[in-house]
Amino acid sequence: MRIEQHPILEFRRGRRITFTFDGRPIEAYEGETIAAALHAAGVRVLSRTRSGAPRGLFCAIGKCSSCLMTVDGIPNVKTCVTPVREGMVVQSQRGPGRLNPDFRPREREVRELRAEAVVVGAGPAGLAATRVLLRHGIKPIVFDENPHLGGQLIKQTHKFFGSRAERAGVRGFSIAEELLSEVEGEAEVLRQARVLGLYFEDGKRVLAVAHTDRLLLVEAEEIIVATGAEERFLLFPGNHLPGVYGAGAVQTLMNVYGVVPGKRALMVGAGNVGLIVSYQLLQAGVEVEAVVEAMPEIGGYHVHAAKIRRLGIPILTRHTVVRALGGERVEGAVIAQVDEKLSPIPGTEREVSVDLVCLATGLNPSTRLLEQAGARMAYVPELGGRVPLHTPHMETTLPGIYVAGDCAGIGEASTAMLEGELAALSLLSRRGLELGGEMEATRKSLEKLRLGPFGARPRAGKEKVFALMKGGSGG
Amino acid sequence: MAEYRSTGILMGSELAGKVPPRERLLKRACAVIECVEEIPCNPCEEACPVGAISVGDPITNPPNLDFDKCTGCGACVGVCPGLAIFLLDLSGGSVRVTLPHELLPVPQAGDEVELLSRAGEVLGRGTVVRTRRAGTTSIVTVELPAEELLWDVRAIRRSS
Ligand SMILES: Cc1cc2nc3c(=O)[nH]c(=O)nc-3n(C[C@H](O)[C@H](O)[C@H](O)COP(=O)(O)OP(=O)(O)OC[C@H]3O[C@@H](n4cnc5c(N)ncnc54)[C@H](O)[C@@H]3O)c2cc1C
Ligand code: SF4
Numbered sequence: 195m196r197i198e199q200h201p202i203l204e205f206r207r208g209r210r211i212t213f214t215f216d217g218r219p220i221e222a223y224e225g226e227t228i229a230a231a232l233h234a235a236g237v238r239v240l241s242r243t244r245s246g247a248p249r250g251l252f253c254a255i256g257k258c259s260s261c262l263m264t265v266d267g268i269p270n271v272k273t274c275v276t277p278v279r280e281g282m283v284v285q286s287q288r289g290p291g292r293l294n295p296d297f298r299p300r301e302r303e304v305r306e307l308r309a310e311a312v313v314v315g316a317g318p319a320g321l322a323a324t325r326v327l328l329r330h331g332i333k334p335i336v337f338d339e340n341p342h343l344g345g346q347l348i349k350q351t352h353k354f355f356g357s358r359a360e361r362a363g364v365r366g367f368s369i370a371e372e373l374l375s376e377v378e379g380e381a382e383v384l385r386q387a388r389v390l391g392l393y394f395e396d397g398k399r400v401l402a403v404a405h406t407d408r409l410l411l412v413e414a415e416e417i418i419v420a421t422g423a424e425e426r427f428l429l430f431p432g433n434h435l436p437g438v439y440g441a442g443a444v445q446t447l448m449n450v451y452g453v454v455p456g457k458r459a460l461m462v463g464a465g466n467v468g469l470i471v472s473y474q475l476l477q478a479g480v481e482v483e484a485v486v487e488a489m490p491e492i493g494g495y496h497v498h499a500a501k502i503r504r505l506g507i508p509i510l511t512r513h514t515v516v517r518a519l520g521g522e523r524v525e526g527a528v529i530a531q532v533d534e535k536l537s538p539i540p541g542t543e544r545e546v547s548v549d550l551v552c553l554a555t556g557l558n559p560s561t562r563l564l565e566q567a568g569a570r571m572a573y574v575p576e577l578g579g580r581v582p583l584h585t586p587h588m589e590t591t592l593p594g595i596y597v598a599g600d601c602a603g604i605g606e607a608s609t610a611m612l613e614g615e616l617a618a619l620s621l622l623s624r625r626g627l628e629l630g631g632e633m634e635a636t637r638k639s640l641e642k643l644r645l646g647p648f649g650a651r652p653r654a655g656k657e658k659v660f661a662l663m664k665g666g667s668g669g
Numbered sequence: 670m671a672e673y674r675s676t677g678i679l680m681g682s683e684l685a686g687k688v689p690p691r692e693r694l695l696k697r698a699c700a701v702i703e704c705v706e707e708i709p710c711n712p713c714e715e716a717c718p719v720g721a722i723s724v725g726d727p728i729t730n731p732p733n734l735d736f737d738k739c740t741g742c743g744a745c746v747g748v749c750p751g752l753a754i755f756l757l758d759l760s761g762g763s764v765r766v767t768l769p770h771e772l773l774p775v776p777q778a779g780d781e782v783e784l785l786s787r788a789g790e791v792l793g794r795g796t797v798v799r800t801r802r803a804g805t806t807s808i809v810t811v812e813l814p815a816e817e818l819l820w821d822v823r824a825i826r827r828s829s
């Protein structure tokens with residue numbers, strides 16, 4: 195189902211086109227992904243495992259492989275990030291897809307490029323870094339694997355927190371538009387450009403980038419990695435059913451493509467993401483049964499909790515989801531109270547009638563690229579998982595490679611933007627620019643955003659990372 | 670642990686000193702800021718044209734409102750990302766609350782609406798007096814049937 199009217203968003207839909215799914219024609223709009231168009235048409239089961247279990251969309255940003263289908267004869271295509279095209283032939287798969295032996299791929303172009311600087315990821319961190327580089331006369335190439343630029347920001351219909359200087363009070367998607375308008379046309383920004391690898395050749399830094407149909411080999415003097423984060427999964431029976439989504443996928447469907455993910459939702463997790471997405475579900479006309487949270491208290495800001503409480507949505511602390519019910523898709527869920535050790539208490543189970551279970555149980559930094567390039571890493575739970583070691587100025591252990599935003603430790607858009615600026619300033623100082631004052635001021639603003647009880651965890655996490663970086667350990 | 674951290678509902682004790690006194694509200698409308706935590710946020714401070722709200726440095730300070738300076742203009746209501754600012758008004762014999770609203774349909778003057786508490790309970794019915802737009806947020810002023818409701822009504826819903 196598509197959202198026709200929304201209190202905040204206007205959906206500018208592209209030209210109407212038709213493609214086929216397992217032989218049947220499906221109407222879609224240009225600019226949508228295959229998975230979004232199928233959702234709008236009511237198709238939830240995208241493929242099946244070898245044993246026949248149904249699989250649907252989960253992450254919607256190309257990170258989980260739950261949406262693989264065969265497209266125009268090519269198996270294992272991530273349909274959540276692949277745009278639909280007129281006449282496309284989309285087929286569900288059973289088990290891993292198989293390439294037809296007669297299939298002859300087109301010759302793919304390989305292009306070699308050189309750049310003074312490359313920014314990987316066009317979320318708030320990458321865009322803020324790009325803006326600083328441009329201001330000092332460096333034109334970076336920016337790569338983002340998504341067809342839409344702006345990272346997490348483009349899904350956020352709420353006004354942002356943070357300081358007015360970092361555009362707090364402005365809605366997330368508008369911040370993305372503003373940032374983009376400042377860099378597009380100035381820097382070279384490539385969408386649907388996935389950076390596959392980062393390596394060293396004859397002392398030079400080289401990136402391998404799959405850009406739509408071609409391979410780019412980019413020799414870069416300096417690189418800022420701002421790849422963001424990916425959602426954590428939760429183990430429970432039925433979690434494979436179509437209708438169990440990551441919170442980010444629900445946001446992408448609703449707020450980017452204007453497609454409702456279901457009729458009635460159970461939200462798992464009362465951190466800021468769970469609270470905000472619950473509110474966004476209400477705005478899209480989806481009912482929310484409850485928010486369950488295993489911990490004894492709400493993790494997110496009170497003001498976000500208050501928004502949904504006063505609209506009558508219960509927040510059940512010390513509760514969890516025990517299982518999702520249904521054969522082909524979610525038809526309900528069982529929730530229960532948990533004890534001190536977070537185990538469900540027998541006898542407290544309760545069935546809820548929902549067709550959508552939304553997981554907002556946390557994010558992990560997306561660090562594969564840096565890890566593969568050989569950056570030293572450390573497991574820092576306060577920052578969401580394994581993170582690349584870095585200095586307070588965002589330098590990694592690899593010379594000329596910097597990191598910023600959620601991939602350097604889960605934070606906020608406001609902190610991601612300041613980290614992006616710091617990374618760019620470090621890059622510029624390495625090239626001999628005298629920027630000490632600006633760097634100090636930026637670092638101070640960043641520290642201030644991490645004060646208070648909600649900043650305690652990231653603050654402690656960053657201290658650990660800086661100490662490990664100084665001590666030269668980690669692994 | 671404060672109770673609101675598990676319930677999501679602020680109690681009188683947390684709001685002590687944050688609610689403008691009745692005498693003040695008899696003169697003209699005044700904001701009430703239901704934002705009590707140390708979070709990194711300050712757009713309300715910048716939005717206020719008369720400098721009635723102070724957050725200061727560091728940015729994690731909870732906002733503080735000077736009731737005497739506040740003119741009840743509502744600029745802060747439309748800018749607060751926490752939707753945590755409301756206007757209360759007892760002037761001229763009226764009982765009015767003004768609140769941010771981001772759901773469809775947009776309430777229109779004359780509409781009868783259900784009045785909801787911080788816990789989402791229906792407290793009664795009221796009438797929309799006026800709807801202003803701050804970007805895509807509606808700022809809705811509602812006339813309440815009784816003065817005691819002024820301290821508890823914090824959301825509205827289309828009457829069913
Ligand atoms: C529901 C929700 C509400 C939020 N609310 C707020 C708020 O009110 N205030 C606030 O300050 N913050 C908020 N945040 C947090 C904020 O959105 C993130 O912290 C911020 O977006 C992180 O920025 P980033 O640039 O590091 O990463 P992202 O925004 O995740 O961007 C990363 C980008 O990198 C791209 N990418 C990743 N890997 C590759 C690759 N290999 N090749 C090419 N491109 C790649 C991705 O496509 C993506 O566009 C919220 C987050 C969520 C989920
Ligand atoms: S209502 Fe107007 S004067 Fe009063 S605090 Fe808000 S912005 Fe300032």
Ligand code: SF4
Nearest residue numbers: 704710712713749751
């Ligand atoms: S803008 Fe709203 S959420 Fe932010 S500090 Fe002010 S009152 Fe609190």
Ligand code: FES
Nearest residue numbers: 253254258259274
């Ligand atoms: S990769 Fe497509 S849903 Fe996760």
